[in-house]
Amino acid sequence: MKYLDEYRNAEAAKQYLAAIAQITTRSWAIMEVCGGQTHSIVKYGISDLLPKAIRLIHGPGCPVCVTPVEMVNKAIAIARQPGVIFCSFGDMLRVPGSDCDLLSLKGEGADIRIVYSPLDAVNIAADNPQRQIVFFAVGFETTAPANALAIHQAATRDIHNFSALVSHVLVPPAIEAIMTSPDTQVQGFLAAGHVCTVMGLTQYIPLAEKYRVPIVVTGFEPVDVLQGIYMCVRQLEENRHEVENQYTRSATVGGNRHAQQLVNSVFQISERKWRGMGEIPASGLSLADDYATFDAERRFDVANVSTAESAECISGLVLQGIRTPLECPAFGATCTPEHPLGATMVSGEGACAAYYHYRRKAPSASLNNKEPHTP
Amino acid sequence: MTRTTAEPFTLTCPIPLMDYPRVLMAHGSGGRMMQQLIEKMFYRAFDNPELLSGHDGVTLDTGGIEAGRVVFTTDSYVIRPLFFPGGDIGSLAVFGTVNDLAMCGAKPRYLSAGFILEEGLDMETLWRVVCSMRQAADRAEVKIVTGDTKVVEKGKGDGLYINTAGIGEMIHAVHLHPRSVKPGDKVIVSGDVGRHGMAVMAQREGLSFESDLASDAAPLNHCVMTLLDAGLDIHCLRDITRGGLAAVLCEIAQSAAVQIDIDQQQIPINDTVSGACELLGLNPLYVACEGRFVAFVAPAAVEQVLEIITSFDQGKPVSIGEVTAGEAGLVTMKTIIGGQRILDMPSGELLPRIC
Incomplete structure (x- = not known):
């Protein structure tokens, strides 16, 4: 598979591992921000192959992990209502709410459907005018453009039985929250390549300067991750703190302007609660005023559902x-x-x-x- | 019971003239309509003296079967969609049960077929499935000798469910069992994995992506019989179905109380399967097959086993790893970049990832 196999090449991986070992003179803690990178690290056994001095910290960039439990409870409350078809990306179905998850609710007869594209949910709405179709719009900047497009299409096609339960989060505020924590041990970041493909690199420059921390925009295949680690360690060893781009085959400085415009017109920046990290100001997206009628929280009156997270959990x-x-x-x-x-x-x-x-x-x-x- | 038709059966035969174009509740009621369905459709397709004996069960000529060495198995099939590239629920119901018998080292002989039909199912659809079963049975050289039909109300079924049970005879004095697997055994997979699961997923409503993938569904009994005829030192065979290759390896590691170490680089995966899995965020090692098996064999037998499987042209077999004393129940995989990780039992349904 072109554009994948070359980044899973054992020889290239070995060369980067040797290069990392060669330039590492002391201990460093590097956070890979994105769940996709964590997945790759675990899937290919990367941590074992790195020098002991390099510690990888798995960051908060997994939308499944950070969606607060109260959002899952809201999804469940909506999906339970008669006449609703609740559409979601597959892996949100197994995330436990307070008393059940969406998958078991589906087993009880609720009409819950897995979609691959939010536009499929809009089409389901067009095909079922007598039903209410709700799409669970979760994710980072990566999924925001497609979700925005779905809502925009519903508006332009006058499909008013469609709405979205929005729980979008943003990467830069999370990096900021991690760096302002007094106990943080993170010394460098691998930023998420897909997020930067959409948003570009410029948001990260002030963060790298303010917190004197290297940020390397990195892809998701094992060789990508190893090259990203190499670039990050090299900056740390040379006492630099810049934004560098490993994922040049996809991410550019300016990002995808069309996607950004769409996201900016449908959504507005808002405070968001992160599972495990609590409220972070200006860290998420909610529907802009022009699209407020598509807000499932208002339509189904679940805005007040709130759930406390476990006090035991660290x-x-x-x-x-x-x-x-x-x-x-x-x-x-x-x-x-x-x-x-x-x-x-x-x-x-x-x-x-x-x-x-x-x-x-x-x-x-x-x-x-x-x-x-x-x- | 007398035969209702004298014409020889061919697979291009038109659907037999039925009184009703759709399945009705009455087709499962045990009355005349059910009788007609059985005679016109099932008898015509499966046509053999054992079936036509027309009893609730069938007495089989067990001549030649070693005393006490008859293998019997059953499985139910509830796949959606009913038809997919490379097969359908009918061929699957035959091959699945045939393969279960073959994995025990038995020569599959007789199958039963239980049909649960949903009221309103097109007779045309049912006929296609029945014809496919006949074709599959011919290919696997088994007979469908007894059966049952029930009809459930509209909305209470998914069109059509099939249960098949099978009887096979042990013609070789072998004991293929997970507990026969021992450290030093080599692990051979009979061909590329994950094709059936992805071919079906590609057809599912709402998941359509363009692909030329066809299911790997196939009878494995001829290949297995040839392996056993050759008298090779084979300790266990297991067909790869739901849960994929990973589930088979984990199950065997657990029941044999051994560790299995495999090499990711060696595992054969078709490019389209690999690409579709990438796209959907699925791991092909957890995706179902219907015509692949894993063989645990003594090192000395590896070459011949590979040669025989290759000769059946049902996939390119590869030795992917070996059994060690290590930790009981553990499956580890050397990754393509040289790392090592645990391959765990799949849990629940395969759900595509967000990103």
Whole structure:
């Protein structure tokens, strides 16, 4: 497969591993922001191959992990209502709400459908004018343009039985929240290549300067990740803190202007609650006033559903690399992948879930890379 | 019971003239209409003296079967869509049960077919499925000798469900079983994995992506019989179905209480399957097959096993790893870039990822 196989090449990977080992003179903690990168790191066993001095911290860039439990509860409350067809990306279906998840609700007879494109949900709405179609619009800047397009199309096609339950989050405010935490251990970032393909690189320049931290825009294949780590370590070793682009085959400085315009017209920046990290100001997107009629929270009157996160859970600290999962008293006891208390246990990409499988399945230290299936 | 038609059966035969163009509740009521359905459709397609004996069950001539060594299995098929590139629910219902028998080392002989039909199902559709079953049975050299029909109310079924049970005879004195797997055994996969699952997914409503993928659904019994005829040192065979290659490896590692180490680089995956899995965020090692199996064999037998499987032209077999004493139940995989990770049992439905 062109554009994939070359980034999964064993020889290239070995060369980058050797280069990283060669330039590393001291310990560094690097956060890969995106869940897709975490997935790749776990799937290809990358952490094992790196020098011991390089510690990877799995960041908050997994939409499944950081969608707050109250949003899942809102989704469940809406999907339960008669006449509703609730549409979602597949992996949100297994995220537990307070009393059930969307997949088990589907089993009970609720009309919940997996879609691959939000535009499919708009078409379902057009085909079922007597039903209410609600799309669960989650994700980072990556999914925002397609979700915006769906809402924009519903508006222009006069499809008023369509609405969106919006829980969009943004990467730069999360990086800022991690860097302003007094205990943060993160010294460099691998930023998410797909996010930058849409948004460009410029948002990251002030962050790199303000917090004196290197940010390398990085892709998702193993060679991408290794090259990103190499570029980040090189900056750290040379005491530089710049925004660099490893993912040049897709991300450009300006990003995709059409996508940005669409996102800016349909959404507005708003405060968002992150699972495990709490409220972060200006860290998400909600519907702009012109599109407020497509807001499922208003249409179904679930705006006031709120759910407190577990007081026991330390996932916020784990996400920032301050604590390890093993330091949590709930880990493996009251908190398991089947009954997660917090973000990092929810998705297989989360640090706690990875630790859980490692401890449960393989006491050998060389085998701590268990691939999450889905998500 | 007497035969209702004298013409020889061919697969291009038109649908038999039925009194009703659609399945009605009455077709499952046990009365005349059900009788007509059985005679006109099932008898005509499966035509053999055992079936036409017309009893609730069938007494089989077990001459030649070693005493106490008859293999019996059953499986139900509830796939949507009913037809997909490379097969349909009918061929799947035959091959699936045939393959289960073959994996035990048995020569599949007889199948039963239980139909659960939804009121309103097109007779045309049912006929296509029945014809496909006949064709599949011919290919696998088994007979469908007994059956059952029930009709459920409209909305209570997905068009058509099929259950098949199968009987096979053990003609070789082998004991193929997960517990026969031991450290040192080589792990051979009989061809590229994940094709059936992706071919079906490509056809599902709302998931359409353009592809030329066809299911790998096929009978494995001829290949397995040839392996056993050759008297090779084979310890266990397992067909890859739901849960994919990963599920088979995890199950065997658990029941044999061994560790299995495989090499990702060696696992054969078709380019289109690989691309479709990339697109949907699925792992091909967890995607279903219907015509592939894993063989656990003594190292000395590897070359011959590969040669025999290759000669059947149902896929290119590869040795992907080996069994070690290691940790019981553990499956590890050397990744293509040289890392190592655990391959875990799949859980639940495969759900596409957001990003």
